[in-house]
Amino acid sequence: MSQLVSRTRTSSTMVCVCLILCFLVLADCFEEVSARVYVVKSQKKPAKKCRVHINTHLHVVMDRICLLCHEMFSHENPNFRADCSSNCYKSEHFRRCLNVFGPIEAPKLLSKIEHED
Incomplete structure (x- = not known):
């Protein structure tokens, strides 16, 4: 019985570790995507002021x-x-x-x- 409880704790710990790692990887991916900013200058001539x-x-x-x-x-x-x-x-x-x-x-x-x- 103690061996079964030990395996359950070990497997639940592994699942938690895997979930945390997945979360960290996903969070890192979203940070990279949101950090990309492209500045584009307009090719149009500036409009005359009214x-x-x-x-x-x-x-x-x-x-x-x-x-x-x-x-x-x-x-x-x-x-x-x-x-x-x-x-x-x-x-x-x-x-x-x-x-x-x-x-x-x-x-x-x-x-x-x-x-x-």
Whole structure:
């Protein structure tokens, strides 16, 4: 009987040792995988900064125009706000918003601003 108990303890000890070794090996593998970080530089040219962002008050007004248009036209285009402000507010979506909210001279003013760029 004592021999059977001795074998059981020995086999359970061996199982525990094997499990601990397996755990250590797996933990080491996961550490190596998570430690690999690759930094990739973009091949694109840096984008021009939008001049609208320099003037905070103008940026707030133009963004608010896009937000109001988004609330009106989001059923047609769920990404209307992002499309409106794309290309530094020189998109067709922003022109549509100006036609809705802006004065009659708004298209003339916008074309004047574009010719300055």
